[in-house]
Amino acid sequence: MSDPFDAPTEVQRDRWGRPLVHPPEGSGKPEGYTRCTTFVDALEDTYNLTQWEKRMVAIGLSERADLLLAVAAHRDDKKKLNEVANAAKEAAKASSAATTGTALHALTERVDRGEPLPALPETAQRDIDAYRRATVDLNSVAIEQFCVYDPFRIGGTPDRVVEYRGQLYIADVKTGSIDFGAMKIAMQLGVYSRSTPYDFRTHTRGQWPRDIDQDRGIVIHLPAGTGRCELRWIDISKGWDAVLVAKAVRDWRGEKDWYEPFEQAAIEAAATDWAAMVAEATAVEQLRDIWAAADLAGAYTDELDALCKARKQELESAA
Structure with missing residues (x-):
């Protein structure tokens, strides 16, 4: 008490x-x-x-x-x-x-x-x-x-x-x-x-x-x-x-999230489904744009290179 x-x-x-x-x-x-x-x-x-x-x-x-x-x-x-x-x-x-x-x-x-x-x-x-x-x-x-x-x-x-x-x-x-x-x-x-x-x-x-x-x-x-x-x-x-x-x-x-590191854009780009973008490409020029974007984002890999080349062959064969 x-x-x-x-x-x-x-x-x-x-x-x-x-x-x-x-x-x-x-x-x-x-x-x-x-x-x-x-x-x-x-x-x-x-x-x-x-x-x-x-x-x-x-x-x-x-x-x-x-x-x-x-x-x-x-x-x-x-x-x-x-x-x-x-x-x-x-x-x-x-x-x-x-x-x-x-x-x-x-x-x-x-x-x-x-x-x-x-x-x-x-x-x-x-x-x-x-x-x-x-x-x-x-x-x-x-x-x-x-x-x-x-x-x-x-x-x-x-x-x-x-x-x-x-x-x-x-x-x-x-x-x-x-x-x-x-x-x-x-x-x-x-x-x-x-x-x-x-x-x-x-x-x-x-x-x-x-x-x-x-x-x-x-x-x-x-x-x-x-x-x-x-x-x-x-x-x-x-x-x-x-x-x-x-x-x-x-x-x-009280807001904390005013800044963002430069590499954040690359991190977000790495999460992009590049393989799906390659598969959906309908022209070789579009593939070239995907190559450039992936390279800029630091996401260009041997696997993606192989997918791009294979899709390029498919588009050229269908032309």
């Missing part, structure tokens, strides 16, 4: 960070499902993110002479240079916004669960007050509920399932800029709107109270430190169209 106190408190993952899910077929063995964010990344335009990271590294290096020295000392060591670049990003406080956003995100969860909040800095308090005002008409039905989309073997955790005017919607809390990446957001919410709740403790699938809208989702934009929060509709039907394209791209990337 299993000890209920030993039940996992979060989704178990494999060494690649994929959530382990028991497939619906009931094989009994968990599989690594693709994380939703990873799945939709197949179509993400990373240009702006890459440019931002370059700027952060440049700023960090300008402020840390020791990191510049490390670059000079390890310019041929890729692993070390990666470590230096990451340190330079940290020196430029590249992760501070993400840290603040994660904390603010956690506070919104406590608000929606009806839990008390600790004393907050004034800036954070203004953000939370703005969040309460903007979401007053949204009733949270599920908060951080892990779910799966079995047809594509995707697992992920939407921020919220909310009820608004009697309809359920997938909602996403964003504490940073939403000027870029709208397609990725729409793709994720499109997947979640079609997904099924999954209890990782019991490995069972559940159901939402009602169908979730698959045309529109809600983005709760709470830019950290601004004291502002606004709701926006996002077209997740178009997002789902993009998910289907991402599925095709991932399938293409």
Whole structure:
């Protein structure tokens, strides 16, 4: 008998960070499902993110002479240079916004669960007050509920399932800029709107109270430190169209048979029934073509030579 106190408190993952899910077929063995964010990344335009990271590294290096020295000392060591670049990003406080956003995100969860909040800095308090005002008409039905989309073997955790005017919607809390990446957001919410709740403790699938809208989702934009929060509709039907394209791209990337050795044509030619072709030849010129083709394919043998000569005599005798 299993000890209920030993039940996992979060989704178990494999060494690649994929959530382990028991497939619906009931094989009994968990599989690594693709994380939703990873799945939709197949179509993400990373240009702006890459440019931002370059700027952060440049700023960090300008402020840390020791990191510049490390670059000079390890310019041929890729692993070390990666470590230096990451340190330079940290020196430029590249992760501070993400840290603040994660904390603010956690506070919104406590608000929606009806839990008390600790004393907050004034800036954070203004953000939370703005969040309460903007979401007053949204009733949270599920908060951080892990779910799966079995047809594509995707697992992920939407921020919220909310009820608004009697309809359920997938909602996403964003504490940073939403000027870029709208397609990725729409793709994720499109997947979640079609997904099924999954209890990782019991490995069972559940159901939402009602169908979730698959045309529109809600983005709760709470830019950290601004004291502002606004709701926006996002077209997740178009997002789902993009998910289907991402599925095709991932399938293409998994395709292995792109190349074929040169000798493959000769191997296939060797399997040709040359003897039957000789027997069916109706003219000497046709025999000459068969000779040439067999020779090119590396299939011309003494036996085939004898068959060709015998058939040539037959055709000439019948002429």
